[in-house]
Amino acid sequence: MIPLRLLLLISGTLAMNCSNSDNTFYLNTTTGGISMVLKILQEKITIIDKPEDTLKCYWASSESYIDCTSMNVTSMNQTGCWTAQISLVNNSISKFIFNISSSTCEVTNCTETGINALLREIQDHPSEGPKKLRRILNIRNMCADLFKNNLTLRMMFIGVERVLIHSIMNISFTGESVYYDLRDLALTVFNLANLTSADDKMVHIKAPELLSENNSYISEIWIPIDALQKIPKGKRKVGVVTYKSPNQFLFKEELVRTMVMRIEVEGGRRLENLTTPLKMKFNLLDPIIPVNYHHTI
Numbered sequence: 306m307i308p309l310r311l312l313l314l315i316s317g318t319l320a321m322n323c324s325n326s327d328n329t330f331y332l333n334t335t336t337g338g339i340s341m342v343l344k345i346l347q348e349k350i351t352i353i354d355k356p357e358d359t360l361k362c363y364w365a366s367s368e369s370y371i372d373c374t375s376m377n378v379t380s381m382n383q384t385g386c387w388t389a390q391i392s393l394v395n396n397s398i399s400k401f402i403f404n405i406s407s408s409t410c411e412v413t414n415c416t417e418t419g420i421n422a423l424l425r426e427i428q429d430h431p432s433e434g435p436k437k438l439r440r441i442l443n444i445r446n447m448c449a450d451l452f453k454n455n456l457t458l459r460m461m462f463i464g465v466e467r468v469l470i471h472s473i474m475n476i477s478f479t480g481e482s483v484y485y486d487l488r489d490l491a492l493t494v495f496n497l498a499n500l501t502s503a504d505d506k507m508v509h510i511k512a513p514e515l516l517s518e519n520n521s522y523i524s525e526i527w528i529p530i531d532a533l534q535k536i537p538k539g540k541r542k543v544g545v546v547t548y549k550s551p552n553q554f555l556f557k558e559e560l561v562r563t564m565v566m567r568i569e570v571e572g573g574r575r576l577e578n579l580t581t582p583l584k585m586k587f588n589l590l591d592p593i594i595p596v597n598y599h600h601t602i
Contacts, residue, residue, distance in 0.1 A: 345391050345403055350412055359446040364401060364412050370420070370447045372440070373410040379412060389551035415448035417455055424458070427464045434472035435485055441465055442489045445553070463553060467569065472542045474571050489549050491515045497541045498534055499554055506530045506581065512547050513568055522588050524564060542571040562589050 339459060343350040351363040362371040394402040394409065399419035401412040414417045423444060427437050445452050445462060452459055473485065474494050485492040491513035500508065512524040526545065533541055546567040554565060564587060570576060576583055 308442055338584075343391070343405075346393055346396070348396070348401060349403070353539075359449070360443065362412065362447060364414055367417040368448060368450055370413045370415060370423070370444050371410060371415075373405075373407065373408045400543065415451040415457060417451070419450060420444060420448055420458060421461065424461055424465050428468050431468050431472040434469045434476065435487070438466065438469040438473065438485075438492075439487055441469065442487060446489070447583050452553075459553060461555070469567050470544050470546065470567075471571070472575065474569065482510075486513075486516050490546055492544060492546045495543045495545070497528075497543055498538045500530050500533060500541075507584070508533065510543070510545065512545050512564075515547055515549055524566060524585065524587040525585035526566075526586075527567070528576070529579060529583060531581055532579050532583070536572070538568070540571050544569040544571075563587050 325573055335574075339352070339354040341352045341354075343352075347509055349365055352370070353361045360371075362369045392404045394404060396402075399414045403412075413423060424441065429443060441462065452462065470492065473492065476483075476494075478494070478496070480496070482493050482495045485494075493510075493513040495510050505525040507529055507546055510526050510528065512526060514523055524547070526589065537580065544567075546569075548565045550565070551561040551565040555561070566585070566587075568576060568583075
């Protein structure tokens, strides 16, 4: 399943007026983005897709998450009412599944029960890590109010994200590193099998850059060799994540003055109880501190 973004350009027949007819959708492309209202068996699904903004979906007036399989699409620049072959697959309290053209779409109400089930399913089947990591980021963004007010789901999200990061780290690659840009976060997986080139008993790596942020300063990390030498050479991978926002890690009224980074070691190992401390160099995000100030720990 992939997000509905760009799948809204569906080949259909232009009608004069949608009124309250079933199997129709009103498409508006005049605002620089796409807004779409589908009517299926008296159910109304509204999708709003704006450039550089979060894709939003509403089932009636309730915030919802939508995911669709891929389909053959035809570019369509007209604003108006369109008919399409839409058939209902399933309609329950928390989930609405329908077929439109050659695609199957699932709409899930942003409730704790519905989203918990989605996250559990992804956690239990973490293959296709990059795709599913993007999917849980979409779930969180589209169900923003739910995650803002539900600490249990936020804790669960952090755990599922970690499972998917490790799934990505298990993907074979050539070279010293591989980079993933997922808009809300950036991930670089480093292959540290060769430690002979390390200087002063430390491995120096740079945190991944968030392309959307266009930061001039890139944080740096030094990992002590003694923390890696006990790990088998073929499993000596480290994943470093940088986040666009620290909000998923804030549970009370914490004040964050730095970019949030996450460091994971392949196999679920942890960098803890280190004989030689791990070192980090990063900017402090504080209006009273000069922009070019950085700090090392």
